[in-house]
Structure formats: C-alpha cells, structure tokens
Amino acid sequence: MIMSLRSVLPYCVLFLANMVSAQTYITNVNIGDVENQRWIPYQTVVIEDGLISKVQSADKFKVPAGMNVIDGSGKFLLPGLIDAHIHFSQSGGLYTRPDAIDLRTFLPYQKEIDRGHQQMEQVLRRYLQNGITTVIDVGTTVNYLKQRAAFMDAAFAPAIYMSGPLITTYEPPALSNLGDDGPFNLVTSPEDGRKMVQQQLKYHPDFIKIWYIVGRDTSDIEISARAYLPIITAIIEEAHKNDIKMAVHATQRITAQLAVESGCDYLVHSVDDEILSDDFIQLLKKKKTILCPTLVVHDGYVNTFGQHVEMSNHELEMGDPYQLGSLMDMKHIPDTALVERYTNHMNTDERIEEVRQTTSNMMVNLKRLSDAGVIIVTGTDAGNIGTLHASSYLTEMQAMKESGMTNWQILQASTLNGARVLGREKEFGTIEKGKKANLILLDADPSLELDNVARINLVINKGVVIDPDTLIRESATDLVQRQLNAYNLRNIEAFLATYTDDAVIYTFPEKVLYQGKEQIRQAYTTLFENTPDLHCEILVRTVNDNVVIDEERALFNGKLVVATAMYHVEGNKIQKVYFME
Ligand SMILES: [Zn+2]
Numbered sequence: 001m002i003m004s005l006r007s008v009l010p011y012c013v014l015f016l017a018n019m020v021s022a023q024t025y026i027t028n029v030n031i032g033d034v035e036n037q038r039w040i041p042y043q044t045v046v047i048e049d050g051l052i053s054k055v056q057s058a059d060k061f062k063v064p065a066g067m068n069v070i071d072g073s074g075k076f077l078l079p080g081l082i083d084a085h086i087h088f089s090q091s092g093g094l095y096t097r098p099d100a101i102d103l104r105t106f107l108p109y110q111k112e113i114d115r116g117h118q119q120m121e122q123v124l125r126r127y128l129q130n131g132i133t134t135v136i137d138v139g140t141t142v143n144y145l146k147q148r149a150a151f152m153d154a155a156f157a158p159a160i161y162m163s164g165p166l167i168t169t170y171e172p173p174a175l176s177n178l179g180d181d182g183p184f185n186l187v188t189s190p191e192d193g194r195k196m197v198q199q200q201l202k203y204h205p206d207f208i209k210i211w212y213i214v215g216r217d218t219s220d221i222e223i224s225a226r227a228y229l230p231i232i233t234a235i236i237e238e239a240h241k242n243d244i245k246m247a248v249h250a251t252q253r254i255t256a257q258l259a260v261e262s263g264c265d266y267l268v269h270s271v272d273d274e275i276l277s278d279d280f281i282q283l284l285k286k287k288k289t290i291l292c293p294t295l296v297v298h299d300g301y302v303n304t305f306g307q308h309v310e311m312s313n314h315e316l317e318m319g320d321p322y323q324l325g326s327l328m329d330m331k332h333i334p335d336t337a338l339v340e341r342y343t344n345h346m347n348t349d350e351r352i353e354e355v356r357q358t359t360s361n362m363m364v365n366l367k368r369l370s371d372a373g374v375i376i377v378t379g380t381d382a383g384n385i386g387t388l389h390a391s392s393y394l395t396e397m398q399a400m401k402e403s404g405m406t407n408w409q410i411l412q413a414s415t416l417n418g419a420r421v422l423g424r425e426k427e428f429g430t431i432e433k434g435k436k437a438n439l440i441l442l443d444a445d446p447s448l449e450l451d452n453v454a455r456i457n458l459v460i461n462k463g464v465v466i467d468p469d470t471l472i473r474e475s476a477t478d479l480v481q482r483q484l485n486a487y488n489l490r491n492i493e494a495f496l497a498t499y500t501d502d503a504v505i506y507t508f509p510e511k512v513l514y515q516g517k518e519q520i521r522q523a524y525t526t527l528f529e530n531t532p533d534l535h536c537e538i539l540v541r542t543v544n545d546n547v548v549i550d551e552e553r554a555l556f557n558g559k560l561v562v563a564t565a566m567y568h569v570e571g572n573k574i575q576k577v578y579f580m581e
Pocket of ligand 1: 085086087138139268381
C-alpha cells in the first residue's frame, strides 16, 4: 500500500529551490532512458531556464559552488508522466454525465459546470501532485479552451493540451444546447464538419476530436459506420489541411479501421468488440496511428451503477474526496426506482458476461498491439463517472500491466509516447539535453514495481522543483470526507490512516468508547466485517475551523440510525470524535 504523508504546508512554500539560483543540479541519480527501456546510473542532470541543459556521468564534472543541488543518490529520475486522455468538463463524480444517468433534479447540471471551472486549479494541482506534468483533454468545451491560458506559466499546473468540443455523429439530449459550455458539436454533413473544424480553430485547439458513434439508426454497425464515413473523412481532411492532428473515439473494430484508413492520428480507445486481425495491426503500424487503450473507464460506470464501487488505497488517499464520495450516493438517492433500474441492469448475468468479454478483448488486443510495436500511450479518460482525475492514473497503469505489457513498456507509454501523440517528442518526454525540465524524482524503482511511480520525492515542473506534498492543502473537511469514504467502502487501513495514533472516540460528552488506534482498529474491523450494507449519508455538515460536525443517517444491517458526529482535527489527522444520537 502506498501511503505518503500529506503535508499541511501552505502553498507559499511551494518552491524549494530554484528561486535563488538559476541552475539546479540533480546529482548521482539513475536516469530513466524510456526510449531504450533501461536505467543509466550515476548521472548528473542540470536544469536551467526550464530546460535540461546538461546530462552527464556524475564523475565527469564538479558542481560549482552556490548551486541548488538535489542529491539523487539511490533515486530514480523519470520524465514527467503524461495522461493522454482526460476531460476537464467532467468531474469523475456521479452527477457529471446526465446523458449516462440523469440526476439533474438532485444536482442541476449548471452547478456541475460552474464547479468544474472553479475546481480547475485544484484538478491541475492534483495531476502534478501525482507526477503528471502533461495532460491531454480530448474533448473539451470552448470555455475550458479559454480558461487554460490562465495556467500556462503556473508552476503548479501541468502543461495542458486540448482538442475542441467533440464533433459528433450523435448528440445526447441531456448535453445539448449548452453553448460554450457544451462538449458536443453535432455534425450532419461533410460541409458541416469542415465548417466546425474552421470554427474550432479560432480557439487554438491542439487537436480536432470526433465522437464516432454508430448503430443508433440501424443494428448493423458496419452499414451505420459507412454511412457516416464521408463526414469523418471530410473532418479529418480539413483538420490536416490546417496542420492539426485528429483524435477519434471509436470502440468497434469497424469504426476504428475506417477512422485510421481516413487518416486519424490518434485512437483514444481500445477496440473491444473483436480480437484484432494482423491486417488491422499492420494498418496501425503503417499509418503510425497511436492508440490509447483507456482500460479502466468502463469499470468506473459498471462499479458505480452496480453499487460495488472499488477504490484502491491510493485512490482513497489521492483522489478528490467529494467526487469519490459522490459515487456512493447511489445508495441514498431518493429516486429508488431509477437507482434500482441501473443497479439491476449492471448486475444481470448478461451484462456481467458482456463486461467480461469486452474487457478480455481489450486486454488481448493491447498485448498484441504492444508486441507488434504499435505506439501505445497511457490515458485514463478521467472525468467520466468513477474515473477520478489524477488518482486513476496508477489504476490504469496497473490494468495495462495485467494485459502483459512490461513495466518499461508502460513507463514509455506514460512518458515519451504521450509526447508523440502531440508530435512534440523533440520537446519533452525523455531526459535529454534541450528537453523541457518536466521530471519526477522517485524514491524507488518503478521498473521493478509499477506502484513505485507513486513514491514521488520531488516533481520538477517547467524547471521548478516542487515537493508534491505542498501542492494540495487538505482542509479538516477534506480529511473527514476522506475518512467517510473509507468508512463507506469498509476499508479499515484507509479509514485508520485518517486518525492520529492516540485518537479517542467518545459518546458525547465524555464517555470513552475507544481509545487509541488499536482499539479503533478492532472495533471498526468488526463493524466493517459484520455490516455488508453499511452506508453513511451526510445530511448537514457544519465546519468551524478544525471542527467538523456531521449530522448523519447511517444504515446498519437494514436499520437506519440518525446521529451526529463531531470531529476534531489536529495536524491533518482526526484526534477526537464525539457521537451524539
Ligand atoms: Zn474520453
């Protein structure tokens, strides 16, 4: 389990070094040669003006006096990670896709839009905290294309690349007529498609993206795919004429094939309906099309709607606690008929078998593509329901590993190949002289154990050295929410991680229920084991500095109990809890 301590240091101590002197030296470090998939030991890397100005064997030169020096002995330096498939316009929470589940009566979609823009800085900080120094939003809104300019030079923000809104063959009614907040442009003819490309160019996207959705008009997906083909081809032509790359969402073999034959540069999903033929794989190689397998996003929907949310300890610690918590709201949304319909559907034998089959196809295809030398890139599709920004990245890497890819192949897919998606591999993605100084310094070797990419000692972003623990300041409420998430998921380790060693739980005002972590562990282990339907919903939350008061309604083995819990937080851990029934 990965559990780096979160710091409560304020934002102002963000910069460790680099403010005093123009050069930073990382000495005696193992540098990751992701291209050749090996470590080069005992190197010194010099960073200057946001760039790597020198990489040399450590014994070749002496560090001049007065420089910022980071001792890299025993540590591992990698290029910053790249998430090549995200969506800022989606939060990862339950209310973010009204076209998938319509809960707008409980949370108006406008609120979700507003919150997304307010949270953009926080989302960016979270990416950087997780070592992700570049993100690629493949399907955004005009308003996010405008907002990104504000973060261009910010040391706390990864580099942001974006496509325009999705040019789509199908527009979900729940997400139409949203103006500059809309993620879709519905296309009905080739001329229309060309015009849309032109319109999007005004906002300087890095890509044009097509949502190639077929089979809504006929059950024969090939007929449907071919009917839309002239539109797809026209858009790709128009984009290329303007020297802009094309990303396509196509999850069936036929749509993926037609897109690639038409010149698509980047497929953002796996093919999941067939095992790929050698011909198809050769086609990708010949066309140099890049593929992002995007393996875990579907599980996010299935697990959330099926009410068996699965979150690793890493995600419970590093993910947005509120969006993560919202995934469990299925258990208390008042529209029980709607919830039942979703949950029952996800848990039918046919549906389970379908998921098993598509997952298996994706895994087999990924291994075949990777073995054949097709360029594979890591991307999460974060923002979709159940796929949290930044924290889901490690989950995606682990899924890629399950396909049979090696750790080094995955590390290359997560760095250099992400730069290749953008055609910017000469600018970043490897550790070489002249490349951008976007780097992560790790305490342990990720080629031996992939989880070690989360053991981040320092992030170097845009040449600035940053302690990742300083990027997000967790409030008392954030901590209490994180504790509640672990409680609702009955995860004892993640739950205890939010408490001090000598924490005390009382019945108000002063009767001690449990004293110290060991007693709390015993009591809650028993509770979690014996209460499969355990679920706690917050009715009202009041915050007063380091005290959080939750009025809760909790379900224990079919019985609903209303209670109040008062949490006292000290040093970013829960020190005392008082229960009032
Ligand atoms: Zn996507």
